[in-house]
Amino acid sequence: MYTDNKNKHIPKISIQRLAVYLQVLESLDVDGVEVITSEPLAKACDVNASQIRKDLTYFGEFGVRGVGYNVKSLMASISEALGINREWPTVLVGAGNLGRSLVGHNGFKQTRFKIVGVFDCDPFKIGEEIAGLEVVCTQRLKEKIADLKVEIGIIATPPERAQRAANHLVSAGIKGILNFAPARIFVPTYVNVEYVDYFHYLYSLAFQITHDKR
Amino acid sequence: MYTDNKNKHIPKISIQRLAVYLQVLESLDVDGVEVITSEPLAKACDVNASQIRKDLTYFGEFGVRGVGYNVKSLMASISEALGINREWPTVLVGAGNLGRSLVGHNGFKQTRFKIVGVFDCDPFKIGEEIAGLEVVCTQRLKEKIADLKVEIGIIATPPERAQRAANHLVSAGIKGILNFAPARIFVPTYVNVEYVDYFHYLYSLAFQITHDKR
Structure with a gap:
């Protein structure tokens, strides 16, 4: 879950990457993908997998080892973290x-x-x-x-x-x-x-x- | 000097930062600044100084410890590295x-x-x-x-x-x-x-x- 404290020192560049992750997740969601591991997600986002995992730790843990991230819940968390879960x-x-x-x-x-x-x-x-x-x-x-x-x-x-x-x-x-x-x-x-x-x-x-x- | 070998694995995000450094250096040059250390350069570029030093090592060493970077020669090196020293x-x-x-x-x-x-x-x-x-x-x-x-x-x-x-x-x-x-x-x-x-x-x-x- 989003915790304010962890957000205090997120580098700006991570925010921009989160926006990219969100857009990629949105298109995966449209394509009906429900769960994705960090490797294919990283490939689709054009960054490396360790970078994605690191960026997401700012917002707490979402991925389940060996299973991956739930696309919808990761989208919701990133939206909330970015503050775009509203108009x-x-x-x-x-x-x-x-x-x-x-x-x-x-x-x-x-x-x-x-x-x-x-x-x-x-x-x-x-x-x-x-x-x-x-x-x-x-x-x-x-x-x-x-x-x-x-x-x-x-x-x-x-x-x-x-x-x-x-x-x-x-x-x-x-x-x-x-x-x-x-x-x-x-x-x-x-x-x-x-x-x-x-x-x-x-x-x-x-x-x-x-x-x-x- | 620019060496091709070192460039092989520059992350894309560093290229974008180099573009920012170049623009900041160009405006420093216009303002008559001849030498700058990594701290004020970093501040003007909105990144941290260690990031700048790291990005520049991809292109070899330019900075002189305690003196800083020569603005014009750093501009020339980045332009050459980016491939924009031509039309x-x-x-x-x-x-x-x-x-x-x-x-x-x-x-x-x-x-x-x-x-x-x-x-x-x-x-x-x-x-x-x-x-x-x-x-x-x-x-x-x-x-x-x-x-x-x-x-x-x-x-x-x-x-x-x-x-x-x-x-x-x-x-x-x-x-x-x-x-x-x-x-x-x-x-x-x-x-x-x-x-x-x-x-x-x-x-x-x-x-x-x-x-x-x-």
Whole structure:
């Protein structure tokens, strides 16, 4: 079972791996798999088995030696540990091309994260409708967030507007920011920030291709 | 110096960290920092100092005890090791909202990855111009890729078209695919695939916010 105490010092990188495990488990569950041992689970997750076992010890013991993990109960435990066993309404700042593609992203249909508000400061975009959501002036973030009980904000603005978007989100009381803009943002320490940086993946591909040739 | 032998078994996760170190070093370099010890470097990279030292040993020793790492030479070594000390022309399949936002992404101006071709199978998009690139029919990928000496393809199609895009890229001789579509793709083992999944980051934020409250 999830115990708060054990969670105190989980490295961030383990959290990201837990998210991968969860997604793999979800697809196993859809395929009707009920029990899985750490080796095939590790293979499907592209990590080694000892890593999986180690990551899962942060949350207590789930696996039965020689039998494996129960897929559904492991999913439930990881969801609970990650805090995603409930809905997470989020708001999006930036109704440009990236913002539009995010609103339409399948993940928001398939997970418990939902985009419930879209904001932009461009008067030409305000009032427009994107997938059933009306684009609202960024100045109104505070009032809207209070209504919607939102804790996570997504920034999909051009880089030069990212800090202003962050300021609006922070003063509206947001607790976490997912920043797609290729710019560092500065927020109080109680606000969590994650940066989405595609270029890490390109670096990784470049490395693999270069290495394959050698 | 970079030695091929040492690189054989670098875990993928270290490659991603190296990409982070490189970006941090680049911004230190811009700020005029010439030498840095592992502790402040680790802090800027959001990992621990022993992790950095361990990751860098894969590439041989760079740091001088009590002095630190020379920023420029460490950048050069990581770039060489990652294989990004040269241009990487890439092509994009999918000229929708996400594709458009990628073509305009600052990273393609600031790094040595360049989008040199945009493809789509939608007759309404073919012939359109996006940031100076004409959208070309996906059927013509093979001929274009040979001309452009491209090894990396980016998929930004809807999920149901991702596999077809991958097939076109593979038969055109691409070596690596960055897949933004929320769908698994199946390719021969000699083709490297990276998936961009935003939801990992949302999971991580949810965990942090949940944990902060406890």
